[in-house]
Amino acid sequence: MKHFLVYFIALFIMGCTTQKAENNMGADMEELIQKGGNILIKGKTFESELDFCSLLEKHLIGNSLFNIPVQSSITFQNCVFKGPVKAYNNDDADETIQTTFHNNLSFLSCKFESEVNLRSATIYGRTDFSGSEFFGPVNFEESSFYQNAYFNKCKFGKELRFQNSFFHQKANFMNAEFEELVSFQSAVFNGETQFSVAKFFAYADMTLLDCRTSIFFTYAEFLKKADFGNARFVGDANFISSLHVNSSYENCRFMGKCKFFKSTVDVLLKLDGSFFLMGKPELGFLDAEKVSLD
Amino acid sequence: MKKLSFILTVVLLCSAVLVSSGCKKDDPILMEMEEEEEEEEEEEMQTEYALGWTGDDNLDEIPTSTNFGFGNGDLPASVDLLAKFPPIGDQGSFGTCVAWSVAYNIKTALNGMQNGTSGSQLASPANQASPKDLFTAIPDDEKGADCNGTNFSFALDVLQNRGVASMQTVPYTNLGGCSQSSLQSSWTSEANSNKIKYWRKIDASHQSIKQNLANNVPIILGAKLADNFMSWNSNTVLSSSTSFNNVGQHAYHALVIAGYDDSKGPNGAYKVINSWGEFWGDNGYVWIDYDYMLNEFCNGGNGSQPLFIVDNDEGSVNPPDNTDPVISTGVDLAPWVFEDYSTYDYSGISNEREMNFNVYNIGNQEASSNTGWSQYYIYYNAYDANDYGVLFYDEFNTSIDQNTFYCDTDYHCTVNLNIPAGANFTETAWGYESILRTYYMPEITGYYYLVMIADADDTFAEADELNNLFYTTIEPHYFDNGYGLRPEPGSGNSQNEFDFKNNLTMNQQELDSNIFNSAVNANRPNAYTPEEIKEFIKREKQNGRLASKVDVFAQQGNSEPYKQK
Numbered sequence: 001m002k003h004f005l006v007y008f009i010a011l012f013i014m015g016c017t018t019q020k021a022e023n024n025m026g027a028d029m030e031e032l033i034q035k036g037g038n039i040l041i042k043g044k045t046f047e048s049e050l051d052f053c054s055l056l057e058k059h060l061i062g063n064s065l066f067n068i069p070v071q072s073s074i075t076f077q078n079c080v081f082k083g084p085v086k087a088y089n090n091d092d093a094d095e096t097i098q099t100t101f102h103n104n105l106s107f108l109s110c111k112f113e114s115e116v117n118l119r120s121a122t123i124y125g126r127t128d129f130s131g132s133e134f135f136g137p138v139n140f141e142e143s144s145f146y147q148n149a150y151f152n153k154c155k156f157g158k159e160l161r162f163q164n165s166f167f168h169q170k171a172n173f174m175n176a177e178f179e180e181l182v183s184f185q186s187a188v189f190n191g192e193t194q195f196s197v198a199k200f201f202a203y204a205d206m207t208l209l210d211c212r213t214s215i216f217f218t219y220a221e222f223l224k225k226a227d228f229g230n231a232r233f234v235g236d237a238n239f240i241s242s243l244h245v246n247s248s249y250e251n252c253r254f255m256g257k258c259k260f261f262k263s264t265v266d267v268l269l270k271l272d273g274s275f276f277l278m279g280k281p282e283l284g285f286l287d288a289e290k291v292s293l294d
Numbered sequence: 295m296k297k298l299s300f301i302l303t304v305v306l307l308c309s310a311v312l313v314s315s316g317c318k319k320d321d322p323i324l325m326e327m328e329e330e331e332e333e334e335e336e337e338e339m340q341t342e343y344a345l346g347w348t349g350d351d352n353l354d355e356i357p358t359s360t361n362f363g364f365g366n367g368d369l370p371a372s373v374d375l376l377a378k379f380p381p382i383g384d385q386g387s388f389g390t391c392v393a394w395s396v397a398y399n400i401k402t403a404l405n406g407m408q409n410g411t412s413g414s415q416l417a418s419p420a421n422q423a424s425p426k427d428l429f430t431a432i433p434d435d436e437k438g439a440d441c442n443g444t445n446f447s448f449a450l451d452v453l454q455n456r457g458v459a460s461m462q463t464v465p466y467t468n469l470g471g472c473s474q475s476s477l478q479s480s481w482t483s484e485a486n487s488n489k490i491k492y493w494r495k496i497d498a499s500h501q502s503i504k505q506n507l508a509n510n511v512p513i514i515l516g517a518k519l520a521d522n523f524m525s526w527n528s529n530t531v532l533s534s535s536t537s538f539n540n541v542g543q544h545a546y547h548a549l550v551i552a553g554y555d556d557s558k559g560p561n562g563a564y565k566v567i568n569s570w571g572e573f574w575g576d577n578g579y580v581w582i583d584y585d586y587m588l589n590e591f592c593n594g595g596n597g598s599q600p601l602f603i604v605d606n607d608e609g610s611v612n613p614p615d616n617t618d619p620v621i622s623t624g625v626d627l628a629p630w631v632f633e634d635y636s637t638y639d640y641s642g643i644s645n646e647r648e649m650n651f652n653v654y655n656i657g658n659q660e661a662s663s664n665t666g667w668s669q670y671y672i673y674y675n676a677y678d679a680n681d682y683g684v685l686f687y688d689e690f691n692t693s694i695d696q697n698t699f700y701c702d703t704d705y706h707c708t709v710n711l712n713i714p715a716g717a718n719f720t721e722t723a724w725g726y727e728s729i730l731r732t733y734y735m736p737e738i739t740g741y742y743y744l745v746m747i748a749d750a751d752d753t754f755a756e757a758d759e760l761n762n763l764f765y766t767t768i769e770p771h772y773f774d775n776g777y778g779l780r781p782e783p784g785s786g787n788s789q790n791e792f793d794f795k796n797n798l799t800m801n802q803q804e805l806d807s808n809i810f811n812s813a814v815n816a817n818r819p820n821a822y823t824p825e826e827i828k829e830f831i832k833r834e835k836q837n838g839r840l841a842s843k844v845d846v847f848a849q850q851g852n853s854e855p856y857k858q859k
Contacts, residue, residue, distance in 0.1 A: 064543040094543060094595070120537065142536050163534030164522060181560045185533055186522065203560035207530040227559070230528045251528075 030055050036071035049083035053097045066097045073103035080111045088119040107132050129154055140165050151176055162187050173198050195220050217242050244269050265290040346391030349546030351445045353598045358678040359494035360830040372555040373507045378403045380416045382578030384571035389442035393425035394569035395514055395548035396449045397458045404606035419461035427464035427481050430472050431456055441472035450493045457485035491605040492820050498599035506603055513551040516600030518593035529576040531559030533583035535590055561585050624659030627748040628761040628805045632728055634794040645735040645776045652728045653719040653748050656805055661713040666691045667753040676741040676770035679822050684844050685733045741770035743813055752832045763824045764810045766794040
């Protein structure tokens, strides 16, 4: 009975602490992350940088390669980050620090006024940046998303780097807007991928893309130049009702259906050197001078 | 008893060893040392992935190219020098990439451009520089064992001082351990007639890289490779590094930049030549994104960005502008400095100096003021001549009365005086053997040369252009805030005073001997050549930067802090 009471009191204290953590408003957020407590912050403005690399002890995991393990479930909603948000550091030429998020990482409808650098991050939980706006450069190079990743309705105001990123499950960029250069070079999409209604205002580098199930660019608009050179589409590649100013799909491999129905082309749509396992796409509705397919 | 003592001694020794080893294991400091040793071993193991460049060139002591000002017109949107290179090479499993980059690719291409070698001729081993010969000629203590890695400085030093034999004489087979002892005299004999004149680092900027390429100057590149480079197999533009899990953090590699295209990829891209055979990348080549090149790829560790150009022979790199205003021939001007010393002892001004000099016309024609020639006393940084300034200068023209002079400041005089053939400046003007000029050193810190240059504009086409220069610092001198009497950092040497005293008697023979005309010597074979400096100053004058330097000088000279009390 005495032991039961002690356990009960302990559980009660822990419960109170957790409750406090979930409603934490930033002052001891860093301390909570260090303790692995869950973070839920709404409507707060962060004036200084949020650098996960400096919050936790780094562990050597490879030659000159360190990892920061974040155990917390992290959710920010309607927050503003005036300083950089970082989970990667290689300021020291002989030391690279990357971060592993063992739980979810969510920034819902947040504003990032400076750089966001989650290069080489591993996120085991859900990733959700839905409705967020990025006013500085964003880097997700070589990041791994083990669960669904949501970037729908995001607005990227500066260069966005997703080179060599790996989406293990669904990826959602629906209604996203890319104001400046975006690169998904060598990115791997393992699950269904949505870029429908996305707007690419500047150069879209989709070279060497590896799409292992269906990918959707329905109603997507490529308003400058898009390069899908050497990409591989294992499932269907849907570009239905998409808009192309100057797009290249040279030397691609389309293993599923390739659909461009109702698409419009302003200057040129190049598909030279590509392989179509399920047949060449129907492009007869386009002006022949604006299509190149050898 | 002796037996007992012996046993006791053995037991004690064993105990000591055991205790000692026990301490070793428990001592955290020793454990840390062991860890460091293990890390060092790991580092050594990593060099196996280094692919040939060790990545530790000291760029601070490699002179920077002075060619940045050349060809400032609109650069072409694309340049492709690939046709000037031999077929893609293959270094195999050896860490010889530096030799492939420097010898096989760069030296072969420069020879080809100089000799007008055709594409098919470039495929002939007789016209290719041998990477095996160059790598083998590098001293053993400057390269890894079993043909495993070196740095650019060692390879380029060998190429400059010894040269390189042809692939026909030294094919890339049977490398053995690449020990210097395996060099054959016939290789060295052939190599001695195939050297480079000098090599320079260039600014890590798109403008600098493109300017050189647009002027047919290919660029040696040091890069840090990531895993994705190893398996690159497309003609798309590489724009990102993946992790270094397989290649390690120190995978440094030597390559060559042979072109660029502003319309390739999102930002434009550089065409890079590798030495891994034609089945890697885009038939042996790779396009590297402009931004990625300078932000990540070109990387020698510690923030350095190794990019080098090579001058194969006089005039072959960035040929001089063809704007030489030939007005007179037969004039040959040669300055002679008798001494240059600090006046601090009696002036109390730490940066005030006096220089005693004359200028001789050893040609057979009068040096007329009508031509508007000039003489400058300048300083320039030993490792970056773009960091230079004017100490004083005189202009010979007809803007004032004949046979008069006017000095508006300490550092500038106008002279209207013709110097007859065989005569000299000061005797013609005043009947003196020399003239004493006071000048003030600006607040410079670092290693600098001081050089007097007659006919700095190259107004006269002279029989000997090199004797226009007279170095009062044959070796670079360390100046601390403009004062040459401070000890060198860390040297503990307080006798570093810059005090030039010419012990030679001035005569025609000495003027002809050129001993003060160049800073290139056995100690510093890669120092700036007098041709480079003269051409550089001439260009600087033409593009107006020299005038702006003089303006800066004038502002400094007129301000009180300039004369350092």
